[in-house]
Amino acid sequence: xxxxxxxxxxxxxxxxxxxxxxxxxxxxxxxxxxxxxxxxxxxxxxxxxxxxxxxxxxxxxxxxxxxxxxxxxxxxxxxxxxxxxxxxxxxxxxxxxxxxxxxxxxxxxxxxxxxxxxxxxxxx
Numbered sequence: 487x488x489x490x491x492x493x494x495x496x497x498x499x500x501x502x503x504x505x506x507x508x509x510x511x512x513x514x515x516x517x518x519x520x521x522x523x524x525x526x527x528x529x530x531x532x533x534x535x536x537x538x539x540x541x542x543x544x545x546x547x548x549x550x551x552x553x554x555x556x557x558x559x560x561x562x563x564x565x566x567x568x569x570x571x572x573x574x575x576x577x578x579x580x581x582x583x584x585x586x587x588x589x590x591x592x593x594x595x596x597x598x599x600x601x602x603x604x605x606x607x608x609x610x
Contacts, residue, residue, distance in 0.1 A: 503540035507532065510542060513557040517565070529568035530558065531576050531588065531605075537562070537569045563599075573605055585610045 495503055508516075508530075520527060530537055537558040544555060562569060570590055579586045586609040592601040 500535065501540070503543050505535050505540045507534055507536055507539035507542065508558045509539050510557045513561050517561060520565070526565070527562075527567050529570060529588075529590070530562070531570035531573040531590075533574045533576055534571060536571055559599075570603065570605060579607060579609075 516527060519525075536543065536556075538556045542555050542557050558567070558569060568590060576588075579588070586607055589606045589608070590603050591606075592603040595601050
């Protein structure tokens with residue numbers, strides 16, 4: 487197997503922060519829709535490493551993954567969005583619009599921004 491890469495962003499799972507997800511423009515559009523329609527997004531689930539794109543994680547300067555960036559996390563979490571990452575098989579739910587409910591239960595961890603979750607789906 488060998489030693490893991492010294493830079494965690496080079497791990498094959500993270501792929502050098504090269505993966506799809508929401509960027510700044512998409513998050514701004516979702517917020518605009520919320521405001522225009524007077525609704526609130528309760529959550530977003532994605533079968534991916536992150537809700538945010540890897541490109542978003544690089545930040546505006548493309549170098550600082552801990553600075554500017556991670557827009558869905560920064561703006562969505564402050565609006566109360568629940569973010570479910572690595573949620574597999576959710577694509578099958580999209581074809582049954584309005585027929586399925588997704589229920590997520592997470593362990594409450596003090597001062598944590600992430601936690602393992604159990605996700606259940608019920609369809610009529």
